[in-house]
Amino acid sequence: MKLRTLLSLACGALIGIAHVPASAQILFQDNFDVDSTANWTVNGGPSDEFADFFFDYSTVGIPSAPNSGGTTRGLKMYANHTDNIFGGFSVSPTGQSFSGDYELRFDLWINFNGPAPAGGNGSTQLTGAGIGSTGTTAQWPGAATKDGVWFATTGDGGSASDYRAYSTAAPTSYAAGNEVYAAPGGAINNTAAYYASLGENTPPAAQTALYPQQTGTSAAGAPAFAWHDVSIVKAGDTITWSIDGLLIATIDTTTVTLAGENILFMYSDVNATSSTDPNAIHLLFGLVDNVTVMAVPEPSVFALGILGIAGIYVARRRKK
Numbered sequence: 001m002k003l004r005t006l007l008s009l010a011c012g013a014l015i016g017i018a019h020v021p022a023s024a025q026i027l028f029q030d031n032f033d034v035d036s037t038a039n040w041t042v043n044g045g046p047s048d049e050f051a052d053f054f055f056d057y058s059t060v061g062i063p064s065a066p067n068s069g070g071t072t073r074g075l076k077m078y079a080n081h082t083d084n085i086f087g088g089f090s091v092s093p094t095g096q097s098f099s100g101d102y103e104l105r106f107d108l109w110i111n112f113n114g115p116a117p118a119g120g121n122g123s124t125q126l127t128g129a130g131i132g133s134t135g136t137t138a139q140w141p142g143a144a145t146k147d148g149v150w151f152a153t154t155g156d157g158g159s160a161s162d163y164r165a166y167s168t169a170a171p172t173s174y175a176a177g178n179e180v181y182a183a184p185g186g187a188i189n190n191t192a193a194y195y196a197s198l199g200e201n202t203p204p205a206a207q208t209a210l211y212p213q214q215t216g217t218s219a220a221g222a223p224a225f226a227w228h229d230v231s232i233v234k235a236g237d238t239i240t241w242s243i244d245g246l247l248i249a250t251i252d253t254t255t256v257t258l259a260g261e262n263i264l265f266m267y268s269d270v271n272a273t274s275s276t277d278p279n280a281i282h283l284l285f286g287l288v289d290n291v292t293v294m295a296v297p298e299p300s301v302f303a304l305g306i307l308g309i310a311g312i313y314v315a316r317r318r319k320k
Contacts, residue, residue, distance in 0.1 A: 027098055028263075028293040032073045041094045043138040045268070047087025049079040057109070057287055061207030061214075065107040065227050065289040074109075074289035077127070077267035079140075080274050081281050088126070088140025088268020092133060097261040101296035104131055104232040104263050108243075109287040110155030110224045113280045114203060116216035119156040122275025126164070127286030128152025128266045131232055131239065132258030139166075140268040146171040147259035149251050150266060151232065151241040155286075157190030157199065157222030159270055164188065165241065165249040167256040174249075182247040195221030198228065198243060211279055235296055263293060 030036055035054040042051050055076035064070050080087045110127050113120040126141065130150020133139060137147055141164075149167045164173040165180055177186040183194035190199060199222040203214040218224045223243065231242045239251040267286045275284060 024297055025295040026292060027102060027295060028093060028096055028291070030093070030291045031068065031071070032075055032289060033068075033071050039094055040091050041135060043090050043092070043136065045079070045087040045089045045138045045140055045143070047080040047083045047085040047269070049087065049089045049267070050077070051089070051091050052076040055287070058206075060111070060282060061204045061210050062109060062111070062287065063204060063206075063227075065109070066229070067107055067290040074107075074287050075265065075291075076285050076287055077265065078281070078285040079125070079267050080269035080272075081284070082274055084272055084274045086142050086269060086272040088138070088142065088266060090133075090139040090264045090266040092135030092262045092264045094135070096135065096263070096293075098131070098263065098293055099261055101235045102233075103294050103296055104129065104291070105294065106230055106291045107289040108223075108228045108230045109226070109289075110153070111207075111283055111285050111287065112156045112224050113275065113277045113283040114211075114214040114216060116203065116214075116225070117156070117219040117222065119158060120213060120275070120277045120280070122269075122273060122277065122280060123156050123284060124154050124158030124270050125284060125286075126152040126154055126266075126268050126270060128164075129230065129232060129288075130166070130264050130266070131234055131262075132253075132256075132260060133262050133264045134260035135262030135264065136260075139264050140266050141166070141173065141270075142268070147257075148262075148264065149239050149253075149256060149258065150264060151249060152266065152268075153223060153243075154190070154270070155218070155222065155224030157219045159189075161188050162190040162221070163195065163248055165251060167251055168259075169256045180249050180251055182249060190219055190221030192221060195246075197246065198223040201225035207283075211283060213279065214283065233296065263291075 058072035112123040132148035
């Protein structure tokens with residue numbers, strides 16, 4: 001592994017795992033406990049879509065997010081439930097602009113219509129987030145223009161490409177094997193052992209009580225049916241994407257164009273076919289809660305860790 005790649009991975013891992021100190025400057029927050037629809041811009045795609053910024057997810061049996069203190073309101077997104085058109089959309093906080101080094105952090109839940117692990121009809125869709133966007137154009141896999149860096153994952157592991165990174169340099173996503181991905185060999189399918197800790201989740205009992213089809217367990221590496229801590233960090237010339245402290249991808253910003261300074265959340269189907277499951281409208285969606293954008297503090301602690309890792313690497317190379 002090249003030293004530059006090692007440093008990028010170390011930086012992403014250290015920043016993604018560490019919580020920003022309480023004294024860090026908070027640039028933006030939304031926990032959706034109050035209806036904030038008016039504060040968000042919805043950038044629509046070509047198919048049916050819906051964003052609910054005040055969704056009570058307890059109504060479909062989902063427990064309170066880890067950082068919600070018991071409340072159960074969040075941002076729900078779904079797409080292509082009826083139109084049979086490949087489509088997706090994105091949302092961004094209206095008029096926001098974030099510069100310098102910062103972290104976008106949020107709680108993520110991906111739901112799909114069961115039974116698990118394979119899922120019911122049309123259960124494979126994408127939920128994602130990103131930065132460096134204008135916040136005024138739809139960002140999803142089929143969009144004509146990609147204007148920032150963003151990342152997406154399936155919930156059920158039903159795609160050959162379950163973990164994806166997009167940018168102006170890779171408008172159709174970086175392919176499997178690309179060095180931007182942290183998994184060995186650049187693997188992006190949920191079956192890779194690297195992602196195993198994110199999967200094997202069971203639909204909540206309260207959801208199964210409402211919808212008896214919600215049985216089974218998600219596949220290894222398929223992140224549906226659990227709350228996950230997602231971190232996207234811009235630090236210097238790198239953007240890292242981590243889930244539950246696991247580094248997924250690192251993008252070198254000198255290789256891409258960031259058209260703006262806003263954040264985004266996106267949701268899309270993976271093909272043109274709408275689900276024929278009558279319960280898909282209630283069960284097939286992405287859910288975001290407790291969105292926070294924080295300025296990344298001076299890298300003193302992180303730098304020491306990175307230099308330490310680099311020192312070990314160099315020492316081992318010299319012994320060979």
